[in-house]
């Protein structure tokens with residue numbers, strides 16, 4: 001909470017109450033994200049081998065990307081190519097979140113929980129590469145090294161954890177979003193200290209049994225992209241709880 005009073009001066013004892021004494025934080029948690037290295041079942045596929053050769057990396061260290069491996073995914077996971085291997089959606093999402101005013105104010109934390117129960121924490125100071133190819137390379141490095149540092153600062157870390165352990169560890173009120181949830185106005189579900197759960201997939205539903213624990217809210221009658229959902233909430237949170 002910020003106490004808003006632009007009239008106060010340093011000599012005024014009330015001044016210090018105007019300093020940011022924020023009691024809350026918005027955690028954006030992307031759940032069951034379709035972000036993974038090429039699965040073992042696909043490593044011998046001719047299209048995968050060709051793609052890995054072009055990328056100059058062993059196939060097992062290359063990110064699954066349906067933009068380039070659509071056919072190979074279909075051969076090994078029939079019907080999977082519309083859902084699996086979507087680094088592009090996290091590339092757009094992270095551009096939006098990391099550059100947001102809320103993040104620049106230090107009031108946003110972003111976590112990506114993957115379908116294989118890995119959790120990526122993105123530090124607020126992390127700037128996402130402008131080039132998609134460099135973003136993919138960065139994610140591949142992260143999967144290999146488990147962390148990406150700049151000097152002494154850890155920008156990205158990758159750990160094993162399931163979604164519920166992550167949310168329990170964060171210890172904040174959880175708000176789950178789904179297009180099939182109860183119609184709700186964003187203003188009515190946003191809390192000053194909360195973890196917002198958004199599905200990290202373009203098709204289908206959550207793989208984790210989220211509905212056994214949380215009731216879901218829908219913020220629009222149609223399905224939205226994950227970055228538009230996140231930006232709707234982040235901007236409103238900033239208006240409701242950010243400093244003037």
Ligand SMILES: C[S@@+](CC[C@H](N)C(=O)[O-])C[C@H]1O[C@@H](n2cnc3c(N)ncnc32)[C@H](O)[C@@H]1O
Pocket residue numbers: 177178179180197198199200201202203204205206217218219220221222223224225226229
């Ligand atoms: C692109 S959608 C995936 C769609 C998937 N068919 C589904 O029904 O969840 C990805 C995520 O965005 C969020 N989302 C998309 N549209 C939404 C809406 N209208 N209201 C609330 N959340 C939404 C949900 O968290 C959803 O899991």
